[in-house]
Amino acid sequence: MAVEIDSTQTEFHSHTSNSPKPLLVCFSHLRWDFVYQRPQHLLSRAADSYQVVFIEEPIFVDVAEPEMRLSSRPKGIVVGVPAFPHGTPHEAVVSGQQRLIETLIAQHPADFSIYWYYSSMPFALNDGSKADVVVFDNMDELSAFLGAPPELLDLEKRLLARADVVFTGGHSLFEAKRNRHGNIHAFPSSIDKHHFAAAREGLPDPADQAGIPHPRVGFFGVVDERMDIEYVRQAAALRPDLHFVMLGPVVKIDPATLPKADNIHWIGGKSYGELPAYLANWDYGFMPFALNESTRFISPTKTPEFLAASVPVVSTAITDVVRPYGEKGLVEIAATPEEFVRAIDRLEAMPRDSWLARVDEHLSTTSWDMTWDAMNREIGKVGSARTALTSSAA
Structure with a gap:
């Protein structure tokens, strides 16, 4: 049978x-x-x-x-x-x-x-x-x-x-x-669209984030050798008005090497179920991956997750982010901290409705x-x- x-x-x-x-x-x-x-x-x-x-x-x-x-x-x-x-x-x-x-x-x-x-x-x-x-x-x-x-x-x-x-x-x-x-x-x-789309409806700000001023730029994921720590440091220095909310466990690198500044907030790891509430209260997303051998072939799961939550995101030039997200104008690509600043300027001026329509068209395919x-x-x-x-x- x-x-x-x-x-x-x-x-x-x-x-x-x-x-x-x-x-x-x-x-x-x-x-x-x-x-x-x-x-x-x-x-x-x-x-x-x-x-x-x-x-x-x-x-x-x-x-x-x-x-x-x-x-x-x-x-x-x-x-x-x-x-x-x-x-x-x-x-x-x-x-x-x-x-x-x-x-x-x-x-x-x-x-x-x-x-x-x-x-x-x-x-x-x-x-x-x-x-x-x-x-x-x-x-x-x-x-x-x-x-x-x-x-x-x-x-x-x-x-x-x-x-x-x-x-x-x-x-x-x-x-x-x-x-x-x-x-x-x-x-x-x-992408699990339903899970992250909950962020679009507005969710209460988590307690350990509620006191952080806006505008906020958020990252979530493992903090390890794949993150460009110096990029984070310089981007935060160039835009002291932005507050960088960094979620995720620190592994394989010394936590003492993480940049310290009044506008950088290392909050630690969060569960999958908690993520939409954090993203719902971010103004922008941030993927500061280093460009090295460990990131040469990565395809970050967080890329479509940011988009499903309707969080405009800036990423370094990771190949599988540039293609297709950067080429489709869904994600801003910024190779340097200076380019990051210009990318945030573009996102601030971007018509959100037309961008979100293109995002949803892309996400409907996966x-x-x-x-x-x-x-x-x-x-x-x-x-x-x-x-x-x-x-x-x-």
């Missing part, structure tokens, strides 16, 4: 009509509860059709022996975190993770399984040999990030050789990888629902072809 894998178009065929939902095991370098972004958007939608098991990197805590710490998330998603005693040797961590992962997967029987990788590092633990379909969702060029393991590139070669389908987090990354795999597709950052459905169709093509091949061989 048939088991429906893609609720829109594609069907796989399984052995029994009483089979559980197919299994999707995700190996991620990002923790589920860190920042709500691409993995959470996609896998939350996948959970409508799949058993989703999300496996994080190990932690080192006060335990007597290795264990897999399990917790649940909405839609039945299972998050597994391998936990090891402090001081566990590297070799024991690797072998221990392999055993814990195999045990966890065995607890979720299914007639069809997908192994989904966000990083090539977990490929050293599980090479996908037991999966029916292997997916590499290459959302970032992780090898260019600060502190990237040296073996990452070699493992990526192996993962690309095994993967049945590859997705990229943006068009520039697709262009860089398109000749390295025969079934690769660009799926740039998308959503995380559309992205997941398109990805699932590509997975379905692989699965259907494999099922047909198995049937003919039998």
Whole structure:
């Protein structure tokens, strides 16, 4: 009997009509509860059709022996975190993770399984040999990030050789990888329009922001080596009348290096659910990304999120922001702090209604629902072809 894998178009065929939902095991370098972004958007939608098991990197805590710490998330998603005693040797961590992962997967029987990788590092633990379909969702060029393991590139070669389908987090990354795999597709950052459009209706100003004067320029996201700290410092100095509201956890860089000024406000990380209230009370958005190897291929999810909230935004010249947002006149591009000042001047004079109409026309072409459905169709093509091949061989 048939088991429906893609609720829109594609069907796989399984052995029994009483089979559980197919299994999707995700190996991620990002923790589920860190920042709500691409993995959470996609896998939350996948959970409508799949058993989703999300496996994080190990932690080192006060335990007597290795264990897999399990917790649940909405839609039945299972998050597994391998936990090891402090001081566990590297070799024991690797072998221990392999055993814990195999045990966890065995607890979720299914007639069809997908192994989904966000990083090539977990490929050293599980090479996908037991999966029916292997997916590499290459959302970032992780090898260019600060502190990237040296073996990452070699493992990526192996993962690309095994993967049945590859997705990229943006068009520039697709262009860089398109000749390295025969079934690769660009799926740039998308948008949950309903969530961020709530900002357009007007929401109460959060307490830790309410005392900050207007006009406000806001940023939200992870604060790390991808942010041009000096750009922020100079932009704030050039426009002391603007107040820069900076939301997000600080990782991999020393917080002491962040610029200090009366008009720069580092508020810290906020949950995904809290973001619309902050954006609703900003006058402009700000994406001060450094132009370096770590940002060469990024496709910031926050770009369409700013636009859905109707916040005019200024960004540095990130390729996947320039194309299409800058070229369409939806986002101001400013390579230098001086250009940032001129961009703010243009936004101050910009007719908001005509800009917002163009924004909405663009956003009508994308959503995380559309992205997941398109990805699932590509997975379905692989699965259907494999099922047909198995049937003919039998």
